[in-house]
Amino acid sequence: MAILDLIEHADERADEIVHREPEGGSGEFRLGSQLVVRESQRAVFFRDGKALDVFSPGRHTISTNNIPLLTGLLGIPFGGDSPFRAEVYFVAMRELTDMKWGTAQPLVYRDAELGMVRLRAFGTYSMRVADPQLFVTQVVGTRGAYSTGAIDEFLKGVILTEFNDLLGETQTSILDLARLSNELATTARNALADDFTRLGLELTTFQIAAITPPDEVQQRIDERSGMAALGDMATYTQFQTAQAIRDAANNPGSAGDVAGAGVGLGAGLGMGQAMGQAVRDAFAPQPSPTPSQTPVAGGDAPATSTVTCSNCQASVAAGAKFCPTCGTAMRAATVACSKCGTENAAGAKFCTNCGTSLTPT
Numbered sequence: 001m002a003i004l005d006l007i008e009h010a011d012e013r014a015d016e017i018v019h020r021e022p023e024g025g026s027g028e029f030r031l032g033s034q035l036v037v038r039e040s041q042r043a044v045f046f047r048d049g050k051a052l053d054v055f056s057p058g059r060h061t062i063s064t065n066n067i068p069l070l071t072g073l074l075g076i077p078f079g080g081d082s083p084f085r086a087e088v089y090f091v092a093m094r095e096l097t098d099m100k101w102g103t104a105q106p107l108v109y110r111d112a113e114l115g116m117v118r119l120r121a122f123g124t125y126s127m128r129v130a131d132p133q134l135f136v137t138q139v140v141g142t143r144g145a146y147s148t149g150a151i152d153e154f155l156k157g158v159i160l161t162e163f164n165d166l167l168g169e170t171q172t173s174i175l176d177l178a179r180l181s182n183e184l185a186t187t188a189r190n191a192l193a194d195d196f197t198r199l200g201l202e203l204t205t206f207q208i209a210a211i212t213p214p215d216e217v218q219q220r221i222d223e224r225s226g227m228a229a230l231g232d233m234a235t236y237t238q239f240q241t242a243q244a245i246r247d248a249a250n251n252p253g254s255a256g257d258v259a260g261a262g263v264g265l266g267a268g269l270g271m272g273q274a275m276g277q278a279v280r281d282a283f284a285p286q287p288s289p290t291p292s293q294t295p296v297a298g299g300d301a302p303a304t305s306t307v308t309c310s311n312c313q314a315s316v317a318a319g320a321k322f323c324p325t326c327g328t329a330m331r332a333a334t335v336a337c338s339k340c341g342t343e344n345a346a347g348a349k350f351c352t353n354c355g356t357s358l359t360p361t
Helices: 072-078 132-140 148-169 181-197 215-230 233-249 258-283
Strands: 016-021 027-030 034-037 041-047 050-055 058-061 083-092 096-102 107-111 115-129 145-147 201-212 306-308 315-317 334-336 343-345
Touching (some): 034 041
Antiparallel strands (some): 034 058, 115 201, 334 343
16 A cells, blocks of 8 residues: 555535545555645544544644654654554535525424414524534544535434424414514524534524415415405405306316306306305394384284375375375374264274274265
């Protein structure tokens, strides 16, 4: 195996966090080998499975000064150039952006207005490696390469656990969550800081793109807002009726069926008329009943009090001063019997006391 006199990693992938050199395992190094670390990198030097040092950007010469565990005794049999097996882990220190998180299953949320609802949430975050040696030893291990995809699912689980707890403590309505998104994101980022630090990472940004209810709940919210926009229940029902008529007219049945088109339109119109009449009846002001419209016990029709005109015998409403047919002045409300003098109701034909005819001869 060739001795590595120059160790570097210049071609990083966009999603790559750690790359080991050599990738296949440990390689042959010797004192005096050159290690090149770029600005966006840190290099963790391992020998015999132990992390010896972290190299910052620049060109470094491997010597006993920067690898204290190597001693001069190792180089005596080889004239000071003793080869040894080691590996270098290049760690990307740039900010890893556009990391995504989201709920695979809806979260149950106690809403202040709607009761209990299910919510979905998703957004983005960015991070970077804060402690290269800790990240390599605690997360990467002995893998030759490590990308964001390898840790993505784990971090999503950590984020959702904290976010679920945070959402449960936010006692408000989903209608107010939009204006609280910035505050929730800041709180979530602070709550997640320790979880990321434990892995040698730093959570630099955290964004909430949306918190949404299921489609059926969203539909009810849309209906409620539509009702509020139209003003009242009667107007909203009339609008729904018009929509039903349009839908029925546009859905006649099978293609080319003229009769079906007529049936669809007729059904829509009939339904619209029925609904419209129901709406008018429900929301029209109900007049208070008048004495003449008071229902008669045991009957369906109201009883109307009338008297008979003495001139033309036409039926005239009780209390009228003149006959609407002939104009004759109406008599008093009672008629006296010519025989016994008993007062009888106006219009009576016989005396209620003696039976004498009250009709003029």
